[in-house]
Amino acid sequence: MSTSSNSPYHHGNLRQALLEAALVILEQQGEAGLGLRDLARAVGVSPAAPYRHFDSRAALLEALAVTGFQRFAARMEAVAASQPDDPMAAMGKTYVVFALQNANLFRLMFSPQLKKDSRPGLRMAADAAFDTLRHLVGGDLDKSRIRALAAWAKVHGLAVLLLDGQIAIRSGEDTEALVEEIISSL
């Protein structure tokens, strides 16, 4: 496997370049705007080149979701490592802000169409992100699972309600300040 001779990318670099370009297209145009041919054009390689890295559009979407969970987990770990006064509140805000800043990626990560049960790589990336939360919650394994699920539900619900425009924001109200208020009340 190698990239086409006139490609400016080394193998491996092209995969990363395709993912980066796809993330931009995903946020700008939504999932519907993402095709392997459009992506090839955006990156400046032959229409066939992306297929060396992604079998299908579904494989590309899965790889994007995996990337999303990895970045999400990394951001949560960085926040936890910064030892904030209230780790749960800090993680909660990080979760919601990530969702608002990467709305389409967040939707893709949690899309019911992208079933995690038949995609071990995606399941693993999602579980790794969840484990960051579980580790922060602490306690014995069974209890921490329930508490981590509860914490997850809270921040996921807030992210989804905001993304879906369900919470009536008052005129002049700052969304991020509202998020902080709701999270500290959670």
Added chain:
Amino acid sequence: MSTSSNSPYHHGNLRQALLEAALVILEQQGEAGLGLRDLARAVGVSPAAPYRHFDSRAALLEALAVTGFQRFAARMEAVAASQPDDPMAAMGKTYVVFALQNANLFRLMFSPQLKKDSRPGLRMAADAAFDTLRHLVGGDLDKSRIRALAAWAKVHGLAVLLLDGQIAIRSGEDTEALVEEIISSL
């Protein structure tokens, strides 16, 4: 306006019959299976008859979402009126169970495609459901808004994560028992 002469429905009854039939189709086939013509067939009236009550498919979907919020609010009020030991936990469970039992209706009620800002009737029905929660939470208006939003986020998140198959249910685990455990830990 009257129903066609060979219709078994009186005016008003037909609207209700259409909504009931649409709710059944929605749960069985999803939103994509819902057309005004299929609905006419299901109810046994002429293809034009549903248009006397719903201008368009979008108007039908909106009416279904309004009905959803009304039933949802009524169920929440009934639970509150039954004076459970832990009203917030009882309401939370009611919320999640409603979502699981009426998955497609719940998705429709919170669909970002059905913008509440341009649909006053839908906005009003959704706000009325939210007010039930706010009333239960109590406190002064500004505080109760934040606390009600927080309570809402928790149960909405749990409902969405379960509906979207994001929570890894262990083999043999009872979903409703898990919901209760998570809610009482919230």
